[in-house]
Amino acid sequence: MEEIPVKVAVRIRPLLCKEVLHNHQVCVRVIPNTQQIIIGRDRVFTFDFVFGKNSTQDEVYNTCIKPLVLSLIDGYNATVFAYGQTGSGKTYTIGGGHIASVAEGQKGIIPRAIQEIFQSITENPSIDFNIKVSYIEVYKEDLRDLLELETSMKDLHIREDEKGNTVLVGAKECHVESVDEVMSLLEVGNAARHTGTTQMNEHSSRSHAIFTISICQIEKNSEAAEDELWYSHRQTVSKFHFVDLAGSERVTKTGNTSEWFKESIQINSGLLALGNVISALGHPRRKSSHIPYRDAKITRLLKDSLGGRAKTVMITCVSPSSSDFDESLNSLKYANRARNIRNKHTLNFSPESDRMDEMEFEIKLLRQALQSQQASISRTSQIHQEGAPGKNRIHSLEEQVAQLQEECQGYQNCVEEAFTFLVDLKDSVRLNQKQQHKLQEWFNMTQKVRKAVLTSFRGIQGIENLEEGPQHITVLQLKRKLKKYQCALAADEVVFNKKELEVKELKNQVQVMVRENKQHIVSLKEAQKVNRLQVYSSPPMYSLDKVLAGFRTRSQMLLGHIEEEDEVLHCQFSDNSDDEESEGQEKSRISCTSCSWIKKPGSVCSLVELNDTQDGSQKSSLGNEDLKIECLREGQESNLQKLRNSELILNEAKQKMRELKINIKMKEDLIKELIKTGNDAKSISRQYSLKVTKLEHEAEQAKVELTETEKQLQELENKDLSDIALKVKLQKEFRKKVDAAKLRIQVLQKKQQNSKKLASLSIQYEKRASELEQNVNRMKHQKVQLQKRLQEENEKKKELDAEIKRDQQKIKELQLKTEQEEGLKLKAEDLHAFNLKRRKSPFRNVDQLQKLDEQKKWLDEEVEKVLSQRQELEELEEDLKKREAIVAKKEALLQEKNHLENKKLRSSQDKMIYFLKIEPGTPESRD
Ligand SMILES: Nc1ncnc2c1ncn2[C@@H]1O[C@H](COP(=O)(O)OP(=O)(O)OP(=O)(O)O)[C@@H](O)[C@H]1O
Incomplete structure (x- = not known):
């Protein structure tokens, strides 16, 4: 089975109004014409797809989700999940939230995918589609059915079927027939989802939500229309999970206190488990390592999508604000890890359905054979009824039949010869009318007999045709094999295309690097030139003008230098375009090199030198x-x-x-x-200390009782009682008393210990x-x-x-x-x-x-x-x-x-x- 990596996309949202108002700087940018993202000054990451602040919803959908929807219709399972810090744009991208109030162009992935699915249904009338949707959320490690809120979370279970697919048992699956129906269900689910307002996001999702659309396709066979007797069909069931994860968050940043503290912790721990799964799967030697899917509900649910059989796209959303630098860097690191995850996706057609085809055909053939058999049996039984039932009789009859057949053959030959002879005779001899009429009658009779023989012969041949059945089965089997090979070929083609893309990407990268290298060489040369110029422009003697000009340049350069350093601090994340930034860097480099001679202490031109210059004092x-x-x-x-x-x-x-x-x-x-x-513990401890003393007292009493009873027992043993039975009875009683006292002491001691423990x-x-x-x-x-x-x-x-x-x-x-x-x-x-x-x-x-x-x-x-x-x-x-x-x-x-x-x-x-x-x-x- 071919291993295909999980595709990773990164989307940077634009700065929000409040961030612009607070003068936040941009720290994450897309490098133009590449699949790369730069964060801070120099951290570069490469992904399968990158989307900058100006990217549209349509662009995101068409580039990375449309192929998944097409795969879904081809019979593959698919998943898209949005990952990222709180307020980074996950819900916006996936298309959750209040979709009814969203403008057409702003609609996210789910509405677009639904549109596409129903579009392909109308384009394929030869296929019967059966579509179902379900919508669940994981809130504080509990599963909730968003389409049936009454469902108790105890009734929802995550299971694995015999093929290892993850299945959610107990969730309501609604049968749908139009886009509007799906949208209204989505709206209902979104309204029931746990959301809240934090300092980071006004409509923050506080749970992980999974919207699933399952498609069952039944392909009608073209023979079905022609032959009403039998038809074959092929069944494919595939699913698409749209996952909107809750955002990772710093508790102090979101401003959540006490009440929501626990909720945040639960969200973060679920995401931590997901991060661990991604890390383990992305590990180069992961085959030998354990993948901690069972650590959280969300990882169990996503098992199929991460390292499983589905085609998966992970969209990492990041905020561009420099105040979220750490979180964005973390998200990008995880996304980078996720690129190493490989899934083994398989086509979900059921081999059983093909076997069904074969079996149906076999049944049809057998039915026909049975019918003809029954007909022949009824014929023979008629013969049997007429003749004697004994075996010998049958045998003699068979012999008779053979003889008759031989005779018949002989007569046939005679008739054939007579036929040709009579035809010749008819042409050569003149016959009277009566003779001609008789000859014609004879010809007609012979023709009739011939036709009868031919039809019966054809009947026998027809029965023989039934023996072609197994051949037909082999053809079907071959067809099935052919289909399988075609599938494998298609998968190979996909891999090949991907590899080609990767090679292209690498070539592009190499070109970019070569270009950069050239630029560096050019800038280096320029810098060298400037250096040389400075050496020559450094004057041997300072005229007042030159000194003044020098002073001005120096102060400007000093200022520039200081400002440049200020910029390093504050404009480290400036929102200039990349070209501008590189230009800026170029300038700063040049200014640095040009100030080099002035910085030397020996070359500092002090104004004291003005004392020696008397010209132009005014x-x-x-x-x-x-x-x-x-x-x-x-x-x-x-x-x-x-x-x-x-x-x-x-x-x-x-x-x-x-x-x-x-x-x-x-x-x-x-x-x-x-x-x-x-305080509670203190009061309990006080009660316990009282109890301890009481227990001690009781223990003392029990000990005294014990020694007394032992003494009495001793005395009793020493006494020479005439009534032995009474003596034994008394001894028994005393021993019982001793045992009871010992047990009591033990219990009391244990209680004492426990009380002391509680006090401590x-x-x-x-x-x-x-x-x-x-x-x-x-x-x-x-x-x-x-x-x-x-x-x-x-x-x-x-x-x-x-x-x-x-x-x-x-x-x-x-x-x-x-x-x-x-x-x-x-x-x-x-x-x-x-x-x-x-x-x-x-x-x-x-x-x-x-x-x-x-x-x-x-x-x-x-x-x-x-x-x-x-x-x-x-x-x-x-x-x-x-x-x-x-x-x-x-x-x-x-x-x-x-x-x-x-x-x-x-x-x-x-x-x-x-x-x-x-x-x-x-x-x-x-x-
Ligand atoms: N690409 C974008 N273009 C314009 N606005 C965006 C974009 N992405 C996100 N936003 C805006 O940013 C805000 C936060 O986005 P959203 O609610 O989708 O974040 P989130 O990651 O789902 O947050 P949480 O994890 O808290 O649920 C919203 O007001 C949304 O409209």
């Missing part, structure tokens, strides 16, 4: 003003960037606070529960509660610290606001100054003359020089400030990253801890309840 002062404004603007931009960052930090901190609050609330609930159980259990509860209290205190402390940090961040934000305002003020002042300076420009000639004069004169204008120095110093300071601000920013970002990593780790640990604590608490509660139940001598039961 120009430089004007340039300085420009520079100042630019610097300030840059500073302001950086401050704005800082502000944005701090806002981001603030939001994240708030989010953390919210999560912490939920965690604390849960813990507090847990503590309350624990305290309650602890309550101590354990107290300990556990105090531990949890400590835990909560720690969390509260964390909360306080977070609040502090929040305040600090708020203060920082305020400071930054103030700084920005100050910068703006400065910019205004400087602009004013520049305008004034520009006025001075008008006197440029005078100034030039003055400069020349000054250069000639041995003494320089000390005041102006001082002023210039001051301005240069100020500028240097400003540059330093900007640089230190950038430095601070970098440190702040690094710190933020570290903090984020720590918080994420802490969150994961806390979740794990919670989970364990809950488990422990539950098990200890169970234990406690168990103890309370099994203890027969509890005070209540005693009372």
